[in-house]
Amino acid sequence: MNQKNEDGYELWLRYRRVDNPDRLRQYRQAISRATVLGASETAEIIRRELGRALPALLDRAVPLSEQRPTGNALVVGTAGDLKPLGVSIPQVQRQNLGEEGFLIRSHQAGGDTWIVITGNAETTLLTGAFHFLRLLQTHQNIDNLNILSRPRIRHRLLAHWDNLDGSIERGYAGQSLWQWAELPETIDPRYHDYARACASIGLNGACLNNVNAQAQSLTTAYLEKVAALTDVFRPYGMRVYLSPVFSAPMQLGGLPTADPRDPAVTKWWQKKVDEIYRLIPDFGGFQVKANSEGQPGPQDYGANHDDGANMLAEALAPHGGILLWRAFVYDVSVDQDRAKCANKEFEPLDGKFRPNVLVQAKNGPIDFQPREPFHPLFGAMPQTPLALEVQITQEYLGQSIHLVYLADMWKEVLDADTYARGPGSTVAKIVDGSVFGHNTSCIVGVANTGSDRNWCGHHFSQANWYVFGRLAWDHQLSTETITEEWVRLTWSNDPLVLQSIKPMLHGSWPACIDYMTPLGLHHIMQEGHHYGPDPAFNSAPRQDWNCVYYHRADREGIGFDRSSSGSNAVGQYHPPLREQFGNLTTCPEKYLLWFHHVPWTHRLQSGRTLWEEMQHRYDEGVAFVEKMVDIWQGLQATIDSQRHQHVSQRLAQQLENARKWREVCLNYFGQFVSGEDT
Ligand code: GCV
DSSP: OOOOOOOSTTTTOOOOOOOOHHHHHHHHHHOSEEEEOOOSHHHHHHHHHHHHHHHHHHTSOOOEESSOOOSSEEEEOOHHHHGGGTOOOOHHHHHHHTTTOEEEEEEEETTEEEEEEEESSHHHHHHHHHHHHHHHHTTOOOTTOEEEEOOSSSEEEEEOOBOTTSOBTTOOSSSOSOOTTTTTTOOOHHHHHHHHHHHHTTOOEEEOSOSSOOGGGGSHHHHHHHHHHHHHHGGGTOEEEEOOOTTHHHHTTOOSOOOTTSHHHHHHHHHHHHHHHHHOTTOOEEEEOOSSTTOOOGGGGTOOHHHHHHHHHHHHGGGTOEEEEEOOOOOTTTOSSGGGHHHHHHGGGTTOSOTTEEEEEESSSSSSOSSOOOOTTTTTOTTSOEEEEEEOSOTTTTTTTSOOOOHHHHHHHHHOBOOBTBTTOBHHHHHTTTTTTOSOOEEEEEOOOOSSTTSSSSGGGHHHHHHHHHHHHOTTSOHHHHHHHHHHHHTOSOHHHHHHHHHHHHHHHHHHHHHHSGGGOOOOBOTTTOOSBOTTOOOOSSGGGSHHHHHOOOSSEESOOOSTTTTOGGGGSOTTHHHHHHSTTTSOGGGHHHHOOEETTOBOTTSOBHHHHHHHHHHHHHHHHHHHHHHHHTTTTTSOHHHHHHHHHHHHHHHHHHHHHHHHHHHHHHTTOOGGGO
């Protein structure tokens, strides 16, 4: 069967005719027409979406109106708007929906059945409409619907590391989507498509510029451009955030200092923030990288993170804005083990931050490696809401060349038990505020979007954007559920496609770990671009930018001793984890070389010595990529040739790269291993 070529622009919103005859019949019967109540821009967007999706999915006309429908129909409206139509949503259910929840419910209207989508605000109706369309796209039963869904995390953001010149730090899918030179006059239609895609998976914010920020982004001229983008995003329920540079009062305001304790500096920020809110009344807030990797910050003036964060938070507070203060710091004078620095700097500040500050930590204590144990800051600052930052763009995981599905990585982190308040204090529950009773919460994903026609460079990288949104909305969803959705939406409902692609996705992350950094190895990528392997690298200006700093291979063994006899990074975890991680025999093998310097002859659970196990893992990783190439080949007749070829080419490159990783790493590490060790 020759499928029509696709370029991937439509993402998971392809709306192809339902090719399951029973379902098609059911859907046609249930939706003879659709009514969207309300006159807002959002209502208009919902009308457009349904007008585009329903006729395509049902392969026949579906009249749309703003009137009470006759016959079986889809009816979309807020609880208030539905009342005159005789649909009443009980008060308790309305309360349950909260600000952002939606309800999709079958309703008897005389002899007709309506499928009602409702919520307390119009943007929630849009989320609900997308959810309903997903049911149709994935061929679900729509009889007797009663779905109430609300997000567990309040702020669900994409962070764009986009520079004002259009380049993207760690971007692998072309240039920035934001056309700064043309804004605010020209509105690229793609802005709408971006916001629509985000809304369809429940995201509600975007930080537009790089955390390695430029002061220029806060000038009036740029704020006007930001305001124009915000006007596009608003009806989709997306708020806009910015990353300010801490030294802006000097660069833009001509002040001699950016010391947060200086009244002139405080005043400058207040005026700037007031200006922002005049232009963008629903501005979300700031995301700040300070005193990290050369960025200016309060410590330049002998002040600390709380002084800097609180000053900005106070300016934002009267307007309802939040302040995300990043904890990605690793000053070598704080500790010789980079993994320990953030906790050492931030734990003592717990309780000192203003209520609208969230301290933002990456999923692991180093830097978005293929696998890291969870960041020990989660669970170490009970009085401070902590935001979780994950990286959707695959800086260290093969960028947009390797097919690596990150769902299970993020789920591993979200489900990790910190034991901060006894068992069950998972990272997810710390982030959503439930463990320590915070009423604000945030998750941030560093975006992988760019100007490439397929948005993410690799067709399969779209899955990572998708799964980030879905988990941000509900971290309790299983990755299997989300994977199944994405495959059905993006590729096909064909059982062969499902059976083939699902195992590729779920096997791809473990395989990447195996062919890059098995058993807890980390940061042995090439300097700067972080793409290929370079375990021998030892000439960086800082020790902790060298690969040898992380793997510490020598004649005795390999790995970073972070046990109590080493750097004691394990001491930053709550019991029983510190004991479990700290003991070579109880440490999970997936973190072995993260926490221990292990003799080459050490026997693992498999019965193999460490060195044998390493060779085995590298082989397994490569073998899985070979398998993906074969599986994909088997789908040639089922997938359109444009997307099939694109993915085939990348898989071939991935295989070549995986073999290279194995060759370079085993050759390099092998020189430390003597004959007796093997
Ligand atoms: C935006 C890593 C990346 C940097 C990034 C930094 C951060 O070090 O390599 O490109 O800078 O993380 O998260 O601030």
